[in-house]
Amino acid sequence: VSRSRNSQREGAEPPAPEPLPIPVADAHCHLDIMGADVATAITAAAAVGVTQLVTIGCDLPSSRFAAEAARAHDAIFAAVAIHPNEVGDGIAEGVFAELTALAADPRVLAIGETGLDHFRTEEGQHRAQEESFRRHIALAKELNRTVVVHDRDAHDDVIRVLDSEGAPERTVIHCFSGDEDFARKCADRGWFMSFAGNMTFKNAQQLRDAARIVPAELLLVETDAPFLTAMPFRGRPNAPYLIPLTMRALAETRGDDLAELCGTVAANGQRAFRMPTAA
Ligand SMILES: [Zn+2]
Ligand SMILES: [Zn+2]
Numbered sequence: 054v055s056r057s058r059n060s061q062r063e064g065a066e067p068p069a070p071e072p073l074p075i076p077v078a079d080a081h082c083h084l085d086i087m088g089a090d091v092a093t094a095i096t097a098a099a100a101v102g103v104t105q106l107v108t109i110g111c112d113l114p115s116s117r118f119a120a121e122a123a124r125a126h127d128a129i130f131a132a133v134a135i136h137p138n139e140v141g142d143g144i145a146e147g148v149f150a151e152l153t154a155l156a157a158d159p160r161v162l163a164i165g166e167t168g169l170d171h172f173r174t175e176e177g178q179h180r181a182q183e184e185s186f187r188r189h190i191a192l193a194k195e196l197n198r199t200v201v202v203h204d205r206d207a208h209d210d211v212i213r214v215l216d217s218e219g220a221p222e223r224t225v226i227h228c229f230s231g232d233e234d235f236a237r238k239c240a241d242r243g244w245f246m247s248f249a250g251n252m253t254f255k256n257a258q259q260l261r262d263a264a265r266i267v268p269a270e271l272l273l274v275e276t277d278a279p280f281l282t283a284m285p286f287r288g289r290p291n292a293p294y295l296i297p298l299t300m301r302a303l304a305e306t307r308g309d310d311l312a313e314l315c316g317t318v319a320a321n322g323q324r325a326f327r328m329p330t331a332a
Contacts, residue, residue, distance in 0.1 A: 067286035070297040073102030075315035076331055077300060078322035079293040080247045081166075081201065081227045081275035084108040084129070085118040087292060088279075095128045098293040102315075104128060104331040105322065106293050107275075109166050109201065111136035113148055116155050123160035130328055132163035132201050137170040140185045141178065149188065156196050162326040164193040165201020166227060169214070172205040183214060190218045199223040199326050208235045212242075220244065223325055228277050229263065236263040240271055245325045247273035250283030250291065253302045261306045269309070269317045273325060274300050 079098065084091055084106070098106060108123070109132045110116030116133035123131035133155045135144050156164060167189035169182055193200040200221045204211045208231045215224065224244040228251070229236070239246055246267050252260040264272075276282075276299070278291035283298035300318070304311040322328060 064289045066292070067282065067289050067295060069097065069101055069294055070301075072100065073297050073300055073315050074312040075319060076102040076104040077274060077296065077315050077319045078105035078107065078326075078328065078331075079103050079276050079278075079296050080107050080225065080273040080322055080325070081109055081249070082106055082278040082293050083111070083115070083280075084122060084278075085115045086279055087290070089292065091122055091126060091129070094292055094294070095126060098296070099128065101294050101297050103293050103296045105130065105328055107132055107163065107201075107326060110134050110155075111166065112139045113151060116152060120155050120158050120161050124158070128331075130163075130326060131158070131161045132165040132199075133161055134165045134167045134189055134201070135185060136166055137168050137182045137185065137203055138173055140182050143181045144185055144188070153192060156192060156198060161198070162328065163199040163201050163225070164189050164196075165199075165225070166203040167200065168203035169207035169210050170203060170205040171207045171210070183210070186214055187218055190215065190221060193221040194219070197222070199225060201225045201227050203227060204230065212238055215242075215244075223327070225273060225325055227275060228281070230260065231263060232259050233263050233266050236267050240266075240268050243271070245271050245273050245321065247275045248299060248303060249275050249277045250281040250287075250295070250299050252306070253284040253299060254287065255284075264303055264306050269314065270321060272303070272314075272318055273321055274303060274318055
């Protein structure tokens with residue numbers, strides 16, 4: 054999601070939810086923006102059955118942070134990229150070169166988040182964003198990494214660009230925000246769809262309808278922490294230990310058995326990112 058740095062971090066940390074019956078991964082969080090101690094975040098998450106975390110890069114410093122955190126902690130894996138909102142008029146060659154070097158690290162499993170954001174960016178920057186998205190897709194394919202796609206008000210263009218480049222073997226639409234029709238198009242292409250806490254919001258019926266028709270084997274769950282804290286804690290600070298809120302909402306919406314869905318989502322995480330099985 055776009056990074057309005059302070060708007061969603063008011064108030065006290067929500068209490069820990071009941072642990073999940075089977076551990077899953079948080080497919081998308083921003084440990085650097087959370088500003089929390091990484092080891093503490095891992096421990097809190099593991100205590101409720103969230104045993105692996107993918108921390109996401111948005112610019113060079115956060116991509117460096119992600120790679121370092123992943124090297125330092127078995128539970129953490131990294132994605133590196135320049136976020137579409139950080140592309141501006143284009144990515145400097147030196148920046149892309151360092152990104153490429155970081156992406157070669159075996160603890161960096163994904164290129165992301167990249168993609169298109171037509172909500173927060175001016176029309177004039179769309180061309181540079183698309184160019185950047187295409188370069189990130191090419192890098193993911195070159196290094197056999199997963200691509201993590203940010204899509205804000207840009208569903209059709211995201212499909213157009215991925216189709217024209219040829220999507221990487223493992224493609225994740227993060228913070229899925231489309232309707233049933235978009236979910237079907239993603240499913241037809243074998244792309245993973247990752248749901249965040251916003252699917253629990255009162256006004257998000259369209260998202261719940263979409264979540265219901267996603268094939269179970271393409272479903273992922275994420276916090277996008279520190280943003281988008283699930284109900285009933287909307288507006289409070291988000292963190293990977295709150296994954297059970299969204300995981301339970303997904304199972305309930307879909308009418309799935311929680312343990313069964315956790316098992317499927319856990320396996321999906323390992324397939325989507327080629328993560329090793331959690332210790
Ligand atoms: Zn995003
Ligand atoms: Zn994000």
